[in-house]
Amino acid sequence: MDLRFTAEEEAFRQDVRSFIRDNLDPVTHRKMMDGRIPTKEEIVAWQRTLNARGWATPSWSKEAGGPGFSVVERYIFLDELHQAPAPEPVSFNVSMIGPVISAFGTPEQKDRLLAATANIDIWWAQGFSEPGAGSDLAALRTSARREGDHFIVNGHKIWQGMGHHADWMFTLVRTNPDAPKKQMGISFLLIDLRLPGVTIRPIITSDGRHEVNEVFLDDVHVPADCLVGGENRGWDVTKFLLSNERTGIARIGMTKHLIRRVKRLAGDDEAVLRKAAALEAELKILEITQLRILDAQRGSNEPDPRSSVLKLKGVELRQAASELLLEAAGPQALEVRTDEDPFGEEDTEWLGTIMPNYAILRAASIYGGSSEVQKTIVAKTILGLG
Template sequence: MNWDDTPEEAAFREEVRAFVQENFPPSYRPDPEGEQSLEPEDVRGYNWAEDRASDDPDRRDGARAWARALAGRGWITPHWPAEYGGAGLSAKEEFILQEELMRARVPTVNGIGAFLLGPTLLVHGTEEQKARHLPGIARGETTWAQGFSEPGSGSDLASIRTRAVRDGDDYVVDGQKVWTSLGQYADWLFVLVRTDPGAEPKHRGITFLLVDTAAPGVTVRPITDLRGAAPFCEIFFEGVRVPVADRVGEENRGWYVAMSALGFERAGIGATIKYEQALHDLVGYLRSAEGRGFARADRDAYRKEIARRHTEIRVLYNLARYTVSKQAAGEEPGFEASVNQLFGAELHQRLARTGARAFGRAGALWDRGNVVPGGDPPDPPNGSAAYQGGSPLNAAFTHMRRDSIAATFLGGTSEIQRNVIATRGLNLPR
């Protein structure tokens, strides 16, 4: 298939590049000590959800100014209709926008609300729910997190135990969610709860609710991971009253709403560009005077390994382009989304190992340096992530290797993805 831009798409790509150059706040600089978020569209050195409430005025004001700039074009929610604050972009234009923001190494805004909840409300929400929640997402004023997984109910999502009991015009919610990405920075949650404990099969007794994190009885506790970062949290619900008006879809039919939301989750370009940039930084570093100090005895074999990673990244890019081509043709991504998820997750781990191997024992150094040859760190949006100093390539691949451990079960385990591919893509029996 021909992935070349049409003249109109090429012009839009140039428009996006010019917009970033002209509108990204110069004071909103990447934090070289910040951990890479586990979300595919997040850019190293930035965490927009956290930055918007930072104690550092440069980060806080920069994050909010960037959101205003994007919102002014409808580009926080580019695929939404204009009446809800979007830009009404085509699937291919949205793809180009995301690709260029990632290539410029600038953060996306309101990712979970914009790309998961918003499209779900557009399909399943009431007009009152759309009018109440969509404008705040589109302006970057309200942030959301996804409350699905529970202790013992991750891959087997239908086994959730958080319970909601109808009491007049409210549901009373009790239970716990865990591994909620960026939940400690969220204003609202979209949550799966069990409303029919005796339903068979189990997924038929689940309801989809919108929950204000400021509601009495909601407790949020960040979880520290093996890197020392806290990209997710656990959330406790104790007698939380949620208005029935904040139910999306029918009672006991929330499973189908949730599957719609997860379908939107698995069709992005962000991870592909991150891997491409990471490999580019690695090759550039190894060709530098400092990097040549890590010359390997198996140089030819290692060159072939890097070539394989490059080829695999191009495959992942083409998988993403194939998915968006189906969307552009009016089709919903099906098992192809699972192919993308599975291949990307395993590539993440292979790329991390390739990068860490380049430096031998020095590839285990964890502390990052903050010195860049030539002086100060480069200005965004076109600055390199390859900060050098106390450890090779600013320990980028040491940290990526830790990041990648969770890749094959975030967003659905590899076993689940293979089952989806087998049954829906290859029509194999269950």
């Protein structure tokens, strides 16, 4: 495998880099540099800027309304976004529900939803996890009973990332409680969060942020044409979606950005610099692995169990980089700021985000499928154990 980028690919990288530099709002860019969360309006504005350029949906085919990037172009594009850093297109829209609708949706669903999803006219939330059914999604209890041309949905979902911004939620529901296996009898529904019976409540995480929520569904009448992939076939759709999520969850460019921050703070601290070099070496190996997996996935709707390797190692390295950044910052990392001024001193204002970001990143070992679940997938499907 030739790991060198072609002249055309290098030119594409420069094109992406120049576009970000010339079009990303300075306030949004500074928030990203500081490890802060842009507002909904800032995220929407940037995604629409990307969409106007044809780049908001890097994994979508041209037939689905995407740019039709090659595997390498897609990798370069996301790598440049993460390293800039700039907000990546909202993953619930672009990496999760968009590909699902493209692969499993009806022609009417594609016409109605794909363009609006790309332009974030619809902001999506993910309605998978429940109390008692997080990593073990098949244990979900939210029910959907078919009555005429509607499903009547009752249940409780939790950890909806940015759900307070969302208009719709793609949701797993149990449509056949008597199925012989718990993975069977599950369906994939699209739920308008403005429907009567939907209640969204915030969850404030350990870093003091409001990023996640819980959603209560009480006799919500969901039109039957919001079913994706067929009744009781939701598990097949879910495996496809989670494979896409775990491929993108490595976020190698973000780890590169963290390591640059480490080096900046470390100065001449040789111990920290040695650890940073070791992380960079492992990150390069992961980068090569991701390119190989993406290449193998080209043109296929089948889930690739090797994406679990990317999820496992990508999260491990990102957590290690955030921990090393904490070590390099020392007591300065405890200087948590309370104001929202994005234009403070460049060398100091971002230090207060190191500890909160370190703390919240511990959850990355759980979301998208816990590390224990990923190891089981690797053992069974790749190594042939058990």
